[in-house]
Amino acid sequence: MQDMRPDRIGCHRAASFRITNTSINKTNNTATEVDHAMDAALFGWLAGSVGAAVSSAGAAVYGLTVKAQSPRLVPNERQPEVPFESVEWKSGEGTVRGWFVPHSQSGSGSSGLSPTVVVSHGWGSNRSRVLRYVHPLHREGYSVLVYNVRSHGDSDSVKAPSGLLFRDDLQSALRYLEGREDVDKQRIGVLGHSLGGFGAVLALDEGAPIRALVTDSMPVRFATMVEAELRRRKLPAFPLAHIIPEIMVRRSRIPSALVKRANPAAILEDNASGKRVPVMLVHSRGDSIIPPAELNHVLARVPDANHLFVDVDGHSASEQDPAFWPAVTGFFKEYLSIREEAVDKQGDYASV
Known part of the structure; x- marks a missing residue:
């Protein structure tokens, strides 16, 4: 049978409060950890996406440079009209x-x-x-x-x-x-x-x-x-x-x-x-x-x-x-x- 004495009631309430508060803190900590994990994952995804985009853009610009440095090869279409x-x-x-x-x-x-x-x-x-x-x-x-x-x-x-x-x-x-x-x-x-x-x-x-x-x-x-x-x-x-x-x-x-x-x-x-x-x-x-x-x-x-x-x-x-x-x-x-x-x-x- 539960002890209903006033001093015991206070102890039960305090213990209940501590248990409840501890549960809340654990819940909050878990949520915070999840949030951090999600942020890290999102940052990693964004960084990877930006890195891939930058790498892709760099490759594209390099390819354009190669083309710009490749003069069109035009064959000699005519010859001089005098002895040469x-x-x-x-x-x-x-x-x-x-x-x-x-x-x-x-x-x-x-x-x-x-x-x-x-x-x-x-x-x-x-x-x-x-x-x-x-x-x-x-x-x-x-x-x-x-x-x-x-x-x-x-x-x-x-x-x-x-x-x-x-x-x-x-x-x-x-x-x-x-x-x-x-x-x-x-x-x-x-x-x-x-x-x-x-x-x-x-x-x-x-x-x-x-x-x-x-x-x-x-x-x-x-x-x-x-x-x-x-x-x-x-x-x-x-x-x-x-x-x-x-x-x-x-x-x-x-x-x-x-x-x-x-x-x-x-x-x-x-x-x-x-x-x-x-x-x-x-x-x-x-x-x-x-x-x-x-x-x-x-x-x-x-x-x-x-x-x-x-x-x-x-x-x-x-x-x-x-x-x-x-x-x-x-x-x-x-x-x-x-x-x-x-x-x-x-x-x-x-x-x-």
Whole structure:
């Protein structure tokens, strides 16, 4: 029988309260532990999901970078319409292939040799697509060397092409010309279109033996080059234009110091201050691929730079402006010292 004495009743009530409170605390602790476990599980799931998303996004961006660094391979569609030689030489670990279009040596100068102009194409192009420069130059009395940069046309490929290929392959082309007996080594000019011009300016910075340089529609900022390729592939510039360049540099293993120095505007400023190599810069106001702001960027640093804005639409059409050829041939004639009697007026060229 239950003890109903007042003091015992209090003890029972206290014991009952302690038991009840302990049960409540155990329940609360269990709930708290469950809550913590659920939070940890949720956090782990979220972290895993975010990590997977980041990893997936990173893989996607890397894949886009690889594509952006893979110029389209366009076969040579045409050949020169005058006698030429198929030539090749080594550049790095690969072979560069091109055409040498010799000009008559008669009346060319004190050496009896014609001056030579090297024509360098741009990204995703090839030597047949710049025959539009080759034929008019040959008509004016120049021998012309035109070639496919590595990873373009039928030249050998490299794993991670970059703008530096255009510098390196131009330098190898100049070394090739030094080994030819029918070339006046003191009168070699360069005409570079787009990244071909970019590579030529970088070669100037390394003391390449160029007597006169013409660039046409040249990009001078890395971001502009990347954005142009993204537009061609119909991909958004933001944020890819800020991410892809870093991945490109790492894939191509380009030292940071070299990236910093690969600045055509700064190089041209140094070249002008030292009055080393005559340079003429051409750009079309209607160029939607490499905008004319690139030339304005150079002029902001080199206001007196010899330049020509032409008014045609497109990235590869400057030569169609009536002002282009008189300016370009006049420039080369002045600095490569070609004589009027060396100009071949007999060549029969189709419209190019």
